Amino acid sequence: MGNEYIETVIVGAGQQGCGVAGALQEIGREAIVFEKGEVGQRWAHERWDSLLVGSGNRSIRLPGWDYDGDDPFALPSGPQVAGYLRRYVRARNLTVRERTPVQAVEGRFGGSDDDVRFRTRLHDGGTVESRNLVAAVGGYAQPRKPILSCDIDSTIHQTHSSDYRNPGSLPGGSVLVVGAGISGQQIADELVDAGRRVFLSVGRHRAWPRHYRGRTIHEWMHVFSLYDDFVTAGADHRSRLPGLPVCGNRLGTAELNLGTLAEKGVVLVGSARGARGTVLTLEDNVIDIAEESALSLREVINKIDAGLRDRGFVAPEAATAPVVNLDVIAGFDTRLDLVRHNISTIVWCTGFRPDYRILPAHALDENGAPLQKGGILGALPGLYYAGLPDGDSLARTGLAAVADNGRYIAGQIHIDHVMRSRPSTSVIATV
Known part of the structure; x- marks a missing residue:
């Protein structure tokens, strides 16, 4: 040419x-x-x-x-x-x-x-x-993995979400999913549904309801102009969580958040901060992360309720509002021994650059x-x-x-x- x-x-x-x-x-x-x-x-x-x-x-x-x-x-x-x-x-x-x-x-x-x-x-x-x-x-x-991934023993299979296809594509044993955004939570949900023992290393994220008061969250985004809230992380990430909210499982059929995952048996562990061989160092932040995500879910529900009152729109009352069930969420140690927990695979859901x-x-x-x-x-x-x-x-x-x-x-x-x-x-x- x-x-x-x-x-x-x-x-x-x-x-x-x-x-x-x-x-x-x-x-x-x-x-x-x-x-x-x-x-x-x-x-x-x-x-x-x-x-x-x-x-x-x-x-x-x-x-x-x-x-x-x-x-x-x-x-x-x-x-x-x-x-x-x-x-x-x-x-x-x-x-x-x-x-x-x-x-x-x-x-x-x-x-x-x-x-x-x-x-x-x-x-x-x-x-x-x-x-x-x-x-x-x-x-x-480019898939992004933290530098600490280089310090993990070669016997542990590591893959990025861009290369993950399905539970059957992973070696046997338990799986650690790192990252609690949309990819991390949906992959963890799929793995636990497939009968795998799953650990999820959490990170800051927002949770929104999949469905509320008779309509999907995407309909409410249109009705009350919530799209800007959905796509905007906010300049102050200390008070507003970054990234698109997690608002439903991979099939769009059920709520998905740290509470629903914990109810299914997913073990929530802190954010990964270091590694040496087969042991990961974790931050003690599981409960803090869960509380922040619960607050983000509550805030959007309040906006929908307020919009309905202010505009006089008719919508069925919710028998129970979606929540992040904090009662099933517990803290975890600051160390995760991969061998002890039979973790053979790490799926890095840590985004792209x-x-x-x-x-x-x-x-x-x-x-x-x-x-x-x-x-x-x-x-x-x-x-x-x-x-x-x-x-x-x-x-x-x-x-x-x-x-x-x-x-x-x-x-x-x-x-x-x-x-x-x-x-x-x-x-x-x-x-």
Whole structure:
């Protein structure tokens, strides 16, 4: 492959990259998407088998295409989401080159009037020059495990949630799940349901009810505009817990929190702080973590109740409000002997880190994180991000934000085109 030119290069063919490509096509702008794997790679191949998307089919929105099936409230699997994306790419005839990794992006070859502001180098030796570059690789590029994982004896099988598939894929014996966010709690729930002895090393998180007063939590989020609360961690993490709340088991059929897990027999242990061989050092914080999560659940229930009173809406009274049952939660020792408890496997549900090393160094800060504004605008003219958080809010990273993100970026690219090539044309009328 030699050198090519196209107005906009998009790196990544997940939902965000496909959304930008679709939005650009809507307004007649050309783009090409490079994907190191397949369209929807992570949804199709880097999620556990039983995972279902809690926001439901109706949250799948792409430019010019919303979910068109007959069950908008059903929870899709990862492969189903990937299937929707692939159908969208085919139906729109978007230009996506799968299995074409990007090696590096070089920036700024000329002035603001030049067509070429970026040169994208591909692993096959080809290069593509462009005026615009959209990085749609999100914040989930590299699985993250704590350094202490290196100090654990090699006889203990260690895997990350991105590589976990089902209980049968793990060696026999008890399992330690590290991390109490959505992945950690749902995987622990699946393992204990499969008859495995499970330990869960807790971390700070929020708990929300799956169902309350006759409606799902996602319906209440719509009724009372609670979405911002759902996706925003808050600047002061001492009073507000980070991350998306845990609000239902992996099948969307039951409540899920530390209390429900403890009732099933999951042993709750403190946050892992160190390791030596087969012994982990733990923080004595199980009860504190559980109390904080219980408070977060109580706060959202109070908001729903207050909204019903203030608006005069009719909803059935709850016989019992969902709670984190603190009565079944006990503290644990500050040491966990893996051999003594027959723990053969650790599943690290400790999140991911972004990887933007392909971008020009002057587009990143000293830690390699993108220099950006509002989660979209990059530090270089013509550089955009799709799927980054905006401050403390995760709203722009979700499925429901794909169409809005794509159309905003497409609008900025079109404004740039109009102001550069047709200065007498109104940008308001053309976007």
